[in-house]
Amino acid sequence: xxxxxxxxxxxxxxxxxxxxxxxxxxxxxxxxxxxxxxxxxxxxxxxxxxxxxxxxxxxxxxxxxxxxxxxxxxxxxxxxxxxxxxxxxxxxxxxxxxxxxxxxxxxxxxxxxxxxxxxxxxxxxxxxxxxxxxxxxxxxxxxxx
Numbered sequence: 001x002x003x004x005x006x007x008x009x010x011x012x013x014x015x016x017x018x019x020x021x022x023x024x025x026x027x028x029x030x031x032x033x034x035x036x037x038x039x040x041x042x043x044x045x046x047x048x049x050x051x052x053x054x055x056x057x058x059x060x061x062x063x064x065x066x067x068x069x070x071x072x073x074x075x076x077x078x079x080x081x082x083x084x085x086x087x088x089x090x091x092x093x094x095x096x097x098x099x100x101x102x103x104x105x106x107x108x109x110x111x112x113x114x115x116x117x118x119x120x121x122x123x124x125x126x127x128x129x130x131x132x133x134x135x136x137x138x139x140x141x142x143x144x145x
Contacts, residue, residue: 002075006045007032008083009063009126010055015107016126018116019052026117028108030080045081053105054092057083063130066140078140082130119144 007030010017018028031052035044042059049057060082068076091105108116113123122144125131137143 001073002077004035004041004077004079005032006035006041006048007078007080008045008049008057008059009080009130010049010057010083010085011110011126012085012107014111015109016113017053017055018106018108019102020104020106021102028116028118031105032080041079041081045083049083050088051094051097052102054089055085056087058086059083062134064125064133064135064137064143066137066143066145068140078145082133 008017009030017031019031020027021029031049032045033048033052035041039047045059046057049055063080063082064078065080066078068078070076093102093105110123110126113126114120119141121142125143
């Protein structure tokens with residue numbers, strides 16, 4: 001089974017927007033989620049960002065596409081986009097819409113990402129302005145996730 005997942009990267013003042021939320025890999029994650037049947041990618045990301053962070057965003061450039069194979073015949077295609085804040089209220093989370101409970105929404109300094117379970121490659125990409133944006137990166141481990 002193939003699932004498409006969109007995530008948004010919002011960086012302001014050298015800080016990245018993250019969810020404090022237990023996932024299969026770590027306790028902090030990028031906001032985003034599953035694309036519903038018939039839903040355009042940008043619409044899915046705008047919906048997910050609003051539900052999980054309280055922010056209204058504008059979807060920008062595609063940063064990367066990668067694969068994740070968690071087992072059980074599941075193939076997750078991750079599509080991550082740069083987003084810009086255009087409104088909303090940070091931290092107004094829609095309860096019950098996410099599989100994993102969201103404990104908080106925070107802007108975290110990029111230099112603190114390794115301590116939160118993100119790989120050094122992810123930090124390098126973020127600090128470098130996403131060189132190679134729009135590329136297929138293979139397994140999500142190749143981008144430090």
